[in-house]
Amino acid sequence: MVGIGPILEANALIWHKVLQPKHRFILWLAAQRRLLTRRGLISMGLDCDSDECVLCDMQHPEDSKHLFLDCPWAVEVWNAVSDWTRIQLPHLDIHEALHMIKHKNWTSFKKEIATAVIEALVYNIWTTRNWKFFRGQTVNINFVVQQMKIIIRERL
Template sequence: MYIKLCTPSEITQWARYIWNRLSVPKHRFSLWLALLDRHKTKYRLHQYGISTDNLCAICGSAPETSAHLFFECSYSLDCLAAVTDWLGLSCTRKNFLQILNWTRRYCKSAFKRKIIFAAVAGLVYAIWRPRNTLVWEGAVPAVATVIQTLKYSVKQRAIQLCQDRINELDKSWLFAL
């Protein structure tokens, strides 16, 4: 038992995406749950016999799995398109892990990479929260409202934590967002 406890565990590929200092802690937690497929979606609750149906709360056209809710649903695709336009990304990936891997490979600036990681984490939270609002209160906010809140939180977190530590090019890019 001692040897099993002492052996190092596998390092996950996505750990660097989640534990990014520029991400808001509640965004990190939501992304972590999404990567582990542990959100309490209707599909999972239906498997346990808790929910009466397993259809997506937002679009109602497919089972509400994490894969569907995050970037297959029409609402989340609209949110993703707004965030990629905001950040100036040309990534056409439709899965948050693929987006994070693409960013790690092709984004040259470490600061921009961290901002994109923080934005994707925030986007996962920003999609999960309106889904819960719809389930519990019966209303879903507009995509523009959700994205405006996301932009503000990501940008303010970055400005607050590292305004003095970034170069002028990255600083001008951040303030232009």
């Protein structure tokens, strides 16, 4: 049946007022593994020139797991943001990371901060991927991290 799937336990984290609405939606899609990556487009029968990740150029198939966890470009962004926030962010699948944050023995505020950081990571990685995919423009990692710092500071 359309629209029925597993309930995402961390919905309250995703839809919290601290997060920006458009970022919430992208995070929600990522947590449910429904972002239209190249591999996803191909599996839907749509024509793509290849299924390789646009960010790392290492000939890995672009799916959510690779894009947010395994891609060397994304790993570098995760590490830079973790160093800046001094929060040990779970480097897990987005769904699993949110689940872990929800059940972590942290204050509500720290959970909100950790979710805001993951939300900024997901949104900026996805946006950068789209810039390169649709416009052919490469975005510097330092620029992405600076943008994320601005977003997180403004929201918190």
